[in-house]
Amino acid sequence: MQPLWLYLHFPHLQLDSLCDAMPQSHAKEHDGVSAHINHQHSLVILHHKTNCVLQLNQAATDAGIRIGMGLGTAAALDQHLQVLSYKSDIEQKKLIEIAEHLYLVTSDISLFPPNGLLLRIHNMLMLYGGLKGYWRALKAQLNDFQVHYYYASGQSPYAARLLARTAWNQISDHLPMLLHQIGIRQLVDSELDRKTVDKLARVGIHCIADLMALPLKDVAKRFDIDLVTYLGRLSGEFHHPMDFYHPQSKFQRYLELLYEISHTDTLMFPMQQLLAALEQFLKIRDLLTQKIIFTLYQRDQESLTLEVGSAQGEYQANKWANLTVLKLDNLTLKAPIFALELTTAETQLRSPEKTDLFNASKGTLSYLQLISLLQAKLGEQAISQVMLDDDFRPNKVNRYVQPQLKSAPKPILVQPLRPSFMLKMPQPLTEKVTVIHGPERISTGWWDSQPITRDYFIARNQHGQWLWIYRAASKQWFAHGLFS
Structure with missing residues (x-):
């Protein structure tokens, strides 16, 4: 079986992540001054060291701003230019999120932080009936994310990466075509360092085809071993070891907001995004969790922790959202929120609820769901349950305890002839x-x-x-x- 790889390059991953965190309408309606980012204006992601543009939205492109342009030139082109600092950790977290989602349809995924994913696909083609069926399934998963990406297949990891980063945007297993496309790429687009590219240019070698036309023995004599290794891995002659991604056993998701939020009611939109991701995480693993933990990062203040519990254990986003809304009613923000993080406590296997076919309907809420709603609204200490003790003294026969969460309470078998x-x-x-x-x-x-x-x-x-x-x-x- 001929090896075949697919590379996905996400050129605007931080910008796409931020724009997906909150729609513009929420910003205008709720947060006034805090909502200082406008999607209709030019927005660029700036490298903090070089002050050059790394990512930009369509409005910035329309204004004439380009990748690599300095801040001064970009600001001169658009007086309403909005600038954000580049943060690689945001892209890496989003990259892991995408890999987690793609793992539903493909097995061998390797991370190329901060903005690339490499997929080994030749061992998946039989499952999907060929390359077209595989790409159709993979593309359906990618469409769940509002991200821009370039893609390409190749006979080796480096080949697929080179073609994707130069926006070839084609999937093919035809080896002559792949070799031709690799050959016409310039050396400046490759993984080679600038010093090596300049050295090759001085001897008249400017594209990959010129370099690959030379025998490896001759290349090894005039250049260092790194160039030989790169050529061997690019052509597929040398083995290229990879570390493949393994899904996380515990849910943890971080969401950087495009603008700061000052009111708790506006927080629900990004929280629902995190809860939707949590639902998918738990559903595919057939798990439940009884507690989720939101961390709210405040500007110039310590982060807030919001714990939301469910006595029954839930996985559905809408049920967690109902409990979260009740918790938010009692929360006071000391400063605007610029990021959210959602984690789960212990998880457990989900088992179907066992009910009698002939039992009458008892409503939409179970006993444990009712307990969870009351605790979220009133606080855990405000809800108690009567428990019988093995004591005949009237003042000690029962006591108040925390609700029993393992199951519905058993009927209270009181002693006969006792007053109400x-x-x-x-x-x-x-x-x-x-x-x-x-x-x-x-x-x-x-x-x-x-x-x-x-x-x-x-x-x-x-x-x-x-x-x-x-x-x-x-x-x-x-x-x-x-x-x-």
């Missing part, structure tokens, strides 16, 4: 009553130095109320509860 309403403290009995039932002796508590010995009765007063009363060891009578 208990008095906070027993009150002396000061009215005439008629004893209907009793006595029931409760004598316990000797082990914790809080013993009681009481004879309880059910009685009825002259107003028709049913009381739970008792006679203490001192022969005094007290009322302890009322029956409903």
